[in-house]
Amino acid sequence: MELDERKKKILKAVIRNYLETGEPVGSRTISKYTDLNLSSATIRNEMADLEEMGYIIQPHTSAGRIPSDQGYRFYVDTMMEEKDREVIELKEMLLERQDKMETLLKQVAKVVAQNTQYAAMISAPSTHRNKVKFLQLSRVNPSQLLAVVVVEGNVIKNNIINVTEEISDETLLKLNILLNTHLNGLSMEEINLGIIAALKQQAGVHGSLIGEVIDAVGDAIKADEDLEIYTSGTNNIFRYPELTDNGKASELVGAFEEKQQLGSLIQETLESETGTGIQVYIGDEAPVKSMKDCSVVTATYELGEGMKGTIGIVGPKRMDYDKVIGTLRTIQSKLDELYKKE
Amino acid sequence: MELDERKKKILKAVIRNYLETGEPVGSRTISKYTDLNLSSATIRNEMADLEEMGYIIQPHTSAGRIPSDQGYRFYVDTMMEEKDREVIELKEMLLERQDKMETLLKQVAKVVAQNTQYAAMISAPSTHRNKVKFLQLSRVNPSQLLAVVVVEGNVIKNNIINVTEEISDETLLKLNILLNTHLNGLSMEEINLGIIAALKQQAGVHGSLIGEVIDAVGDAIKADEDLEIYTSGTNNIFRYPELTDNGKASELVGAFEEKQQLGSLIQETLESETGTGIQVYIGDEAPVKSMKDCSVVTATYELGEGMKGTIGIVGPKRMDYDKVIGTLRTIQSKLDELYKKE
């Protein structure tokens, strides 16, 4: 069977109505509130077809229809291609350029959650590809060294190194020069075990001590690559009974606290790049099992210098997709603007 | 009326039974499961007295009794003085000494939440009183300086400073000497605006530039004093219907995400120091309004060098106080042990 124009109109009407009310939609409602001028009986026939085709579902015999995952998918897809969504004006939107990345991200998460009334998460941009622009090894006291690395985007990493044997000023100076000449300007991902090994070689064989220190510097660079994720508005999920019935809330709250679970979402979003960087997962499509009754919308953002991160919104399937996508678009462009001149 | 020995026994029996079952406790139950050898009728008389005195409550006429907040308070107080609780063995307890404070704290929160099955939070130790042991100002590029401060306990703070005018090597060296001679060995809380002002004076009047830099160093030291709090097991609250009925869950989850709200708990715990550092808040006693239907148990911990932080557990009023307090004691001593040799 084909999805002719009339069926599409009816399907969209059903979905839109359900998004608003959250109640199953009956044939009479559709017949009254569309400009199709068809009786409820005709609508019923069409709806029976739509059900057979898998776009809508009847919770029980004597109820109206609700969209199936396939129905939502149709809705989102046509909605996305219909027109460029206009950018939505955010309420109380006041993002300030922050030196501390953390503060900025928390701010963004909060704004997104408040505007959409869904749960929001945001991942810190990965710095794999950022280049080292400053590197310094200093002595804190005879048995401790401090390694500080600054990479593009003003991300600072540091590591305290405990040494068993005192290192002379001269050696320290040499080490600093060695490290700087070889690592400065390289991106984080370029600094791999091979490079570290080559460095050790070059430092000469005088003592494993130097080797340890170089390893520790390497660690400092690699460290903190565990995913930093911030969330906001987790409690918004309580606005939607379909997400909180039967202990579902517990799983969702757990997923938002154990940020590892959110990691897979971020991963997937970054990999399957779309034109706009916005992606919609409906039900089972999301790679997190506790979100099988949710819809998830993710967007990649960019903070100048090619630092890419991910914003995600989690809500019920009957989500206001239009608003959510608009909000994410706005955030994308505001962030871009904010960091453009760097 | 007096709380004689028999009344105390009955009260404790009521509370203990309610802690286990979560159901109102009737007179017959008490008569059967205590060694008092009294009939239910006698128990009833005593329970009527206990109710009049405010220790227990009848949810409705034909139900058993449940403890009032005053009842819980009595129970906790006598329990605390009865004997030194023995230290409880933790399941899967594997705390490793971590160089990264953050990792350690997350670990502790997780262990506590898993062992008790309640929601747990932990605050990073405040570093106000810690002394600066290393301070360094470096040039990252002509327009950016990097200030790094290490304080006792290996807490590292840093700040990028944007300068409008290039600073010469000589000036930088002088600044470093100035900062180190004056600030090294001072505690964070001693470095106040007065000291900063004196420093500026001493640096001479040559340009407001230096003043700016000194201010920025001061900022780096003061920064991050916003409360760092980690949580775990928030979803444990769903195990207790009395915490999740009627939208209470939403408030609690909100409180755990907006960590500011938890700040007041931490504040209060640190201020009202008890002998063991453990404190129990029942119902309204907690300074967080969303926890009025909960009990909160907090403990201060110490990581060598006088760095004090707070662990908190939030659960229903019918909490297994014994186990919770035992767990917190164990954690306290393990942490102490772990960092003793520093």
Add this chain to the structure above:
DNA sequence: GTTAGCACTCTATTGGGTTGAGTGCTAACA
């Protein structure tokens, strides 16, 4: 002071009846 017994209270549960929204099907209509 303690206990047995009894009347009483109140919640929770059960089951029957009703309502109302919505459907599917059929027959008539344009």
Add this chain to the structure above:
DNA sequence: TGTTAGCACTCAACCCAATAGAGTGCTAAC
């Protein structure tokens, strides 16, 4: 052939009354 009116049917939701059961308070006897 597509559309519509009409009707019988289904089913969740709600209300109501009846019942069961747990627990109490009170009184009288031990």
